[in-house]
Amino acid sequence: MDQLVITGGKPLQGSVRISGAKNAVLPILAATLLTDQNVTITNIPYLNDVTTMMALLCRLGVEVTVGDKMRIEVDASSVSSCRAPYELVKTMRASILVLGPLLARFGRAEVSLPGGCAIGPRPVDVHIDGLTKMGAHITVSDGYIHASVDGRLKGAELHLGKVTVTGTENLVMAAVLAEGTTVIYNAACEPEVTDLAHFLNVLGARIEGAGTSTITIHGVSRLTGGQYRVLPDRIEAGTYLVAGAMTRGKVTVKDVMPETLSIILEKLKRAGAHITTGTDWVTLDMQGQRPLAVDIETAPYPQMPTDMQAQFLALNAIAIGSSTVIETIFENRFMHVPELQRMGADIRLQGNTAVCAGKPHLKGAPVMATDLRASAGLVLAGLVAEGQTMVDRIYHIDRGYECIEEKFSQLGANIKRQSDRRVGTQPAEKPVNVSS
Secondary structure (H helix, E strand, O other), rough: OOOEEOOOOOOOOEEEEEEEEOHHHHHHHHHHOOOOOOOEEOOOOOOHHHHHHHHHHHHOOOOOEEEEHHEEEEEOOOOOOEHHHHHHHOOHHHHHHHHHHHHHHHOOOEEEOOOOOOOOOOOOOHHHHHHHHHOEEEEEEOOEEEOOOOOOOOOEEEEEEOOHHHHHHHHHHHHHHEOOOEEEEEEOOHHHHHHHHHHHOOOOOEEOOOOOOOOEEEEOOOOOOEEEOOOOOOHHHHHHHHHHHHHHHHHHEEEEHHHHHHHHHHHHHHHEEEEEEEOOOEEEEEOOOOOOOEEEEEOOOOOOOOOOOOOHHOOOOOOOOOOEEEOOOOOOOOOHHHHHHHHHOOOEEEEOOOEEOOOOOOOOOOOOOOHHHHHHHHHHHHHEOOOOOEEOOOOOHHHHOOHHHHHHHHHHOEEEEEEEEOOOOOOOOOOOOOOO
């Protein structure tokens, strides 16, 4: 099992290029099932979750070709199966996203109930209720969602009981090939949802209102092919900017969309960072100063993303002052707190709130990653800790951060990956090889 070994204490300096957004790539890859024409997608990050989705498409009979710099060509003209098996779906929540496209184009789908990070229940009832209102027949048995429809799905008014990104995405994809017009109320507004809509419109879909809480989809009979570049990963960008703030450094993130980072930049300014932005870059400069504590509360976009909670809690652990971090999205997303406490952090949990008193220093220690974003928080804590920090189970972080040790090294961090060959240790999860 691979580990990251970090010797903290060095201010980060320099620039780093941000990869394409994992949370945009996954639904876009699933959406290629909606057309029998060739699709080319660029700016793809090389991540375990991405290669898992590619492997799932291959299992369904899709031809996936990987070119230079993870340029992917997809040909879904010869899909031979509508079953997404447990052995692939179990590792990644986003696998549920093939449900809507398969049902819309082929009239049937069997998708295993999804897995992923153990950060709290993420039920699929919104997906099922919406598809049922569009005319699908759905049962759940033996750990699978069994869905079918007579003819085409039908447009409908869908009032989502709660804001859900994957639920919105699945229903948008299903509605693209439905008869008539579908209106989704209380839709997720995340940039990744907007990116999916832009991609589908390139292929001939008629989607309006993406990026707002009401999305209207006018169904079409078929989609064409096309080429699309995925938007940058705002969570990766935010992670490197927070790392710069924690280490009192100066960091520039390139190939970003600053408008998608507004709440993150606002909080970093409150932490004492000097922020400058350009068309596709952001520079953070702490001018050698220790950050100030900032209160945050996670909420759907455009508010603080839950995927940045662990990083800001790590910042608060070494900041001047006290803070509260309130998690409103996932109930189990404070599993990194005991690990931060092992490093000396003064954090108390009160239900869905973490109360943190900043300390001048953390101490390096062996810690264990419990989920994707918790991993990032622990790496950031290691960058400022005295001595050496060893982060175990980093297969979590490989699901969402491309070449993380290389990028931090590029900024001057003392960080390296090593393999733990102790007896009884399981090998790290590796990206699935897809024929190129």
